[in-house]
Amino acid sequence: MTSIFDQNGRSVACTVVHAQPNVVTQVKTVDSDGYDAIQLAYGEAKVKNTPQSMQGHFEKAKTAPKRKLVEFRDYDLSKNLGDLVSMDEIFAEGEKCSAIGTSKGKGFQGVVKRHKFEGVGQATHGQHNRLRAPGSIGASSYPSKVVKGMRMAGRMGGERVKIKNLRVQKLLPDQNLILIKGAIPGHNGSFIIIEK
Amino acid sequence: MDLIKLVHQQLNTQPTFPEFRSGDSIVVSYKIVEGVKERIQDFKGDVIQIKGSGAGKTFTVRKMSNGVGVERIFPFFSPHIVEVKVLKRGKVRRARLYYLRDLVGKKAKIKEKRTFN
Numbered sequence: 001m002t003s004i005f006d007q008n009g010r011s012v013a014c015t016v017v018h019a020q021p022n023v024v025t026q027v028k029t030v031d032s033d034g035y036d037a038i039q040l041a042y043g044e045a046k047v048k049n050t051p052q053s054m055q056g057h058f059e060k061a062k063t064a065p066k067r068k069l070v071e072f073r074d075y076d077l078s079k080n081l082g083d084l085v086s087m088d089e090i091f092a093e094g095e096k097c098s099a100i101g102t103s104k105g106k107g108f109q110g111v112v113k114r115h116k117f118e119g120v121g122q123a124t125h126g127q128h129n130r131l132r133a134p135g136s137i138g139a140s141s142y143p144s145k146v147v148k149g150m151r152m153a154g155r156m157g158g159e160r161v162k163i164k165n166l167r168v169q170k171l172l173p174d175q176n177l178i179l180i181k182g183a184i185p186g187h188n189g190s191f192i193i194i195e196k
Numbered sequence: 197m198d199l200i201k202l203v204h205q206q207l208n209t210q211p212t213f214p215e216f217r218s219g220d221s222i223v224v225s226y227k228i229v230e231g232v233k234e235r236i237q238d239f240k241g242d243v244i245q246i247k248g249s250g251a252g253k254t255f256t257v258r259k260m261s262n263g264v265g266v267e268r269i270f271p272f273f274s275p276h277i278v279e280v281k282v283l284k285r286g287k288v289r290r291a292r293l294y295y296l297r298d299l300v301g302k303k304a305k306i307k308e309k310r311t312f313n
Contacts, residue, residue: 002200003251004207009227009276016199170207177199179207 001183004170014169014179017194021086021176024079025061025069036074040085043067043191068191088173090196098164100193101186105158110134115151161185204251208273211280216255218243218293219286219306224257224270225279236278239268242286242306244293258296260304265297285309 003011026039043066047055050065058065061082079085091097111117111134120130134153138146163184170179178194186192216222223240241259244267248254253272258265270277286306296304 002204004203005209005271005273005275009229009274011271011274014203016203018199172203172206175199175202175206177203179203 004179006169012169012181013183014181015184017178017180017184017192019087019176019178019194021084023061023063023066024077024081024083024085025057025063025066026071027079027081028071037071038075038077038079039069039071041066041069070193072195086173087176087178087194088171091168091171091178091194093168093171095168095196097166097168097180097194097196098162099166099180099184100160100162100195101184101190103157103159103161103185104187106156108154109156110153111151114153114156117151201250204273208251209275211272211277213277213280214282216243216280216282217285218245218291219288219309220282221284221286221306222257223279223281223283224268224277225281226270226274227276227278229276240283241266241268242293242296244296245291258293260300285311 001013001015003013006012020042022040022042024038025041028035028037028039030036041058041061041063045065045067047065050058055065063082077085106113110132112119112132117132117134119132120127120135123131134151137150137152163182166184167181168178169181171177172179180194184192220243221241222243223238225236225238228235228237239257239259241257244256244258246253246255251273254269255272256267256269258267260266284306285308287309288306293306296306
């Protein structure tokens, strides 16, 4: 992340996203697949690391092997196999967008961090070892079990997260950069999906 | 390829004002927008810290205004800064002059650095 100054002179915190043009690797239609979708590919992959079945798939679109494939359903793009989709065709400055990524892994976390429990309120008045504890997880002989979905400590982060209502602050088409206002999920250098 | 640096160099106006350090006495002229009207105001004081790097770099200027200490933090790359003038180079031994906050009067004065050229 970095910050830029907008035309009013205000500092705006932005995430810099490197968005090189994506290749259309497959066009799905209602007739052939039962639904409309477009499959885009991004990033460069080595041929030796690409399975032969995928090599054939990329050959159909007449493109080099790519690292990531993402399907977008019901997007009206009217593109053909092998066409390039660049970011300035889709986004304009000031528009809303959403970003999908894999959040940073947090490891095994307690309920206070993981589920925003508040712990036990007091540190004094005889309280001991309870400051970040979850408290009761249910009644006793009835129902004699813990209800499914009870929020407890465990692995946190490292999952697919979508952030909506982000704003495209600035586009730099020469460098293939998108500046999105605010933070987006994932660590530096990770792959993300930006959609309108 | 450092994209963050690239964005910072391309999109933020690079300052044209002279270099200064903490302890220096400076005047910052900055634009104030009130509705549709714009005017320029000066803030004169001592630089007490320069903080951060890249696009988030700021400097803090402290002055005494009617016996009350006033500090203002300016972003280095703010387009609202019109001009910075260095009045005096100060002789100080540290980078962050927080100790000035506890001092008043003559004790809060920074010695001028004498240079011969």
